[in-house]
Amino acid sequence: MVLGDGVFFLGRPSADTIRRLIESQRDAPLSYSAAFQPGRDGAPPILFPGAPVNHISDQIGSGEADFARAVAAVQTWRMYDLDWTEIVGAGEPTVGLVYAALAHHLGIWSVNCCRVVERRQTADRFSFTVGTLPSHAECGEERFTVALDRSSGDVTFEIFALATARHPLAKLGSPYVRLLQRRFARQALAALRQTE
Secondary structure (H helix, E strand, C coil), X not given: XXXXXXXXXXXXXXXXXXXXXXXXXXXXXXXXXHHHCCCHXXXXXXXXXXCCEEEEEEEEEEHHHHHHHHHHHHHCCHHHCCCCEEEECCCCCCCCCEEEEEEEECCEEEEEEEEEEEEEEECCEEEEEEEECCCCCEEEEEEEEEEECCCXXXXXXXXXXXXEECCHHHHHCHHHHHHHHHXXXXXXXXXXXXXC
């Protein structure tokens, strides 16, 4: 059973339903203005009043080998390999890729479509940014970054997101949505630390 406009479901949506939703979003515009950007091209984030920030960064390894493993893990969306989230329809994150993030919480399934809007890679840094599409419960951007500090050898993973509720159910449950975002960030870090 669908709740609202195809973002929330009372049971796990079928693979065909998710595929059709992704296809419907391929040419859709992003669901936000540039004011939501969490700092592209190395620029600082553009904040706006009331925008909740979800930011976490921590060391997940040390040295070139850990950096290479972490980059490979992020390129295969390992941070979503949790017991309540998964990615559908995504290959390697390249600019323009449209995919769905599937989540299960409080007995409700949500299917949130995004587009990769930026990807950057250097010898010591890999990042990509995703933007929300109209069939997403929120509107905004999220950036995932793996970096190697060559002076210390530390490998860090960072999530930086600026997003606000768009769907009425997300607005109604806004405090719970913030808790879910923080939970995802903590568990994503743990998932990347376990990468071997």
